[in-house]
Amino acid sequence: MQIVAAVQTIRERLKSEPSVAFVPTMGNLHQGHLALVRQAREHGRCVVVSLFVNPLQFGPNEDFSSYPRTFDQDCAKLEGLADIVFAPAVEDLYPELQQIYVEPSPLADELCGAFRPGHFRGVATVVLKLFNIVQPQAAVFGKKDYQQLHVIRAMVRQLNLPVEIVAGETLRAEDNLALSSRNAYLSAKDRTDAVRLYRNLALIRESIVAGNRDFLALECAAIADLKAHGWRVDYVSVRAAKSLEPAKAGDMSLVVLAAAWLGKTRLIDNLEICLNADKDL
Amino acid sequence: MQIVAAVQTIRERLKSEPSVAFVPTMGNLHQGHLALVRQAREHGRCVVVSLFVNPLQFGPNEDFSSYPRTFDQDCAKLEGLADIVFAPAVEDLYPELQQIYVEPSPLADELCGAFRPGHFRGVATVVLKLFNIVQPQAAVFGKKDYQQLHVIRAMVRQLNLPVEIVAGETLRAEDNLALSSRNAYLSAKDRTDAVRLYRNLALIRESIVAGNRDFLALECAAIADLKAHGWRVDYVSVRAAKSLEPAKAGDMSLVVLAAAWLGKTRLIDNLEICLNADKDL
Numbered sequence: 059m060q061i062v063a064a065v066q067t068i069r070e071r072l073k074s075e076p077s078v079a080f081v082p083t084m085g086n087l088h089q090g091h092l093a094l095v096r097q098a099r100e101h102g103r104c105v106v107v108s109l110f111v112n113p114l115q116f117g118p119n120e121d122f123s124s125y126p127r128t129f130d131q132d133c134a135k136l137e138g139l140a141d142i143v144f145a146p147a148v149e150d151l152y153p154e155l156q157q158i159y160v161e162p163s164p165l166a167d168e169l170c171g172a173f174r175p176g177h178f179r180g181v182a183t184v185v186l187k188l189f190n191i192v193q194p195q196a197a198v199f200g201k202k203d204y205q206q207l208h209v210i211r212a213m214v215r216q217l218n219l220p221v222e223i224v225a226g227e228t229l230r231a232e233d234n235l236a237l238s239s240r241n242a243y244l245s246a247k248d249r250t251d252a253v254r255l256y257r258n259l260a261l262i263r264e265s266i267v268a269g270n271r272d273f274l275a276l277e278c279a280a281i282a283d284l285k286a287h288g289w290r291v292d293y294v295s296v297r298a299a300k301s302l303e304p305a306k307a308g309d310m311s312l313v314v315l316a317a318a319w320l321g322k323t324r325l326i327d328n329l330e331i332c333l334n335a336d337k338d339l
Numbered sequence: 340m341q342i343v344a345a346v347q348t349i350r351e352r353l354k355s356e357p358s359v360a361f362v363p364t365m366g367n368l369h370q371g372h373l374a375l376v377r378q379a380r381e382h383g384r385c386v387v388v389s390l391f392v393n394p395l396q397f398g399p400n401e402d403f404s405s406y407p408r409t410f411d412q413d414c415a416k417l418e419g420l421a422d423i424v425f426a427p428a429v430e431d432l433y434p435e436l437q438q439i440y441v442e443p444s445p446l447a448d449e450l451c452g453a454f455r456p457g458h459f460r461g462v463a464t465v466v467l468k469l470f471n472i473v474q475p476q477a478a479v480f481g482k483k484d485y486q487q488l489h490v491i492r493a494m495v496r497q498l499n500l501p502v503e504i505v506a507g508e509t510l511r512a513e514d515n516l517a518l519s520s521r522n523a524y525l526s527a528k529d530r531t532d533a534v535r536l537y538r539n540l541a542l543i544r545e546s547i548v549a550g551n552r553d554f555l556a557l558e559c560a561a562i563a564d565l566k567a568h569g570w571r572v573d574y575v576s577v578r579a580a581k582s583l584e585p586a587k588a589g590d591m592s593l594v595v596l597a598a599a600w601l602g603k604t605r606l607i608d609n610l611e612i613c614l615n616a617d618k619d620l
Contacts, residue, residue, distance in 0.1 A: 065499065151499075157445065158463075158497040163438035182439075183498075190499040216439040217464075218346065218432075218471040 080194035085109035090237035101196035115180030361475035366390035371518035382477035396461030
């Protein structure tokens with residue numbers, strides 16, 4: 059496995075690669091990331107993983123400076139899974155004040171975007187930059203960041219990017235908490251209660267599969283439960299899986315998404331609800 | 340020469356091309372365009388010219404619907420110069436409502452951008468889409484659209500696009516009017532007076548080369564002359580050639596740009612002013 063820091067170097071290195079599969083990450087890798095890297099292997103001869111904490115996608119009061127940076131451990135975990143680790147310096151990826159952005163669709167201002175203004179603009183912009191440097195034929199993104207996956211897919215479609223976007227399933231701890239770098243922020247007590255987010259999403263899914271279409275009532279009940287247990291809720295929302303528009307009664311492919319704070323830690327999670335498939339069970 | 344309309348077809352066709360040089364145009368080709376196409380030949384084995392009147396870069400009150408479309412003549416002119424003409428349908432390049440844009444730098448809101456809100460956003464977005472489809476190693480843009488060239492260069496730099504941007508000199512009629520598709524809109528009488536725009540720019544250049552640094556006075560004099568002859572002036576502005584920021588007294592590489600209306604026709608032009616080189620003469 060090769061570790062490359064400079065933009066120019068990775069360009070040279072990849073010039074002769076006929077097929078690159080790419081997994082962009084912010085590092086602090088857990089099994090969820092590693093599953094995406096394994097998945098990438100099926101989509102390209104050369105697997106490139108980027109480790110880059112992107113300042114552009116953090117708000118002024120967010121955790122950019124405190125975001126865990128664990129470069130050596132990340133490289134050790136990737137050994138044998140990735141061919142190239144690309145870990146550019148901030149000054150190499152942003153040598154001048156970034157003034158040109160990918161402006162994502164208005165939907166990027168909803169859900170997480172409503173609480174993190176400019177977040178998806180920062181995500182879309184850095185992903186486009188990385189795509190242009192790595193020039194992969196496929197890139198893998200986790201469903202854990204469901205709205206991010208949606209924004210990237212829309213960008214690829216609407217800007218005609220020559221990249222196939224592959225979605226990776228969310229990995230979960232034994233108690234079903236979605237794996238996330240930010241779980242490390244949780245106190246032992248909060249870690250125990252953290253699964254409440256998943257549990258509420260699972261309840262909503264169960265209820266919808268059973269025929270309930272009162273999405274608003276389901277959302278409110280979940281919000282009330284979380285609040286009653288000390289969470290601060292950004293949103294719980296049932297959406298159409300493809301468009302991420304608010305769900306309508308006739309939609310068959312849904313997703314319920316949530317973001318909520320446990321102490322100073324913001325957790326997100328989501329569950330897809332495929333009504334056709336569930337009916338067949 | 341091959342003519343391709345479908346996005347998917349040109350992707351397939353170019354897959355095996357090791358080196359593509361690209362000239363994006365809106366068609367209605369004149370000698371200025373053809374010079375860019377000849378220049379492209381020096382930068383790639385396969386020369387692709389796109390003919391596409393891009394709705395995204397026209398304002399609601401601009402000449403999108405009346406913009407001259409001369410497909411057959413354009414193809415005849417390109418015969419022997421280009422290898423592939425790419426002429427996509429609007430519905431093929433924009434199969435859904437375009438909601439994802441390249442947002443260019445704040446400078447795109449000055450000069451032409453101040454009078455054509457959203458114009459450079461539309462230009463940058465379609466050029467990025469075309470780049471992603473054609474995947475050229477080099478693309479040629481005329482200096483006639485100087486601010487456009489600046490926006491594209493900034494986009495390539497800040498989004499790490501793997502494309503070399505080549506600038507083509509402005510071609511002029513015998514009386515020095517810059518060649519432009521919009522010249523065809525001019526009445527015979529207006530055509531005679533049209534060179535006044537160039538003449539004012541040339542006067543400004545002459546004066547600056549002679550040592551004058553009162554840019555504002557020079558701009559105002561040009562505006563007054565044009566107005567006195569019935570023109571409606573959008574701007575006359577002396578700028579630093581590289582940054583397009585307003586010129587400062589010590590700048591050695593300048594450009595004077597102008598946009599003005601003769602009747603219903605908006606003309607633009609510019610002249611570079613290289614003080615070092617002029618001194619050496």
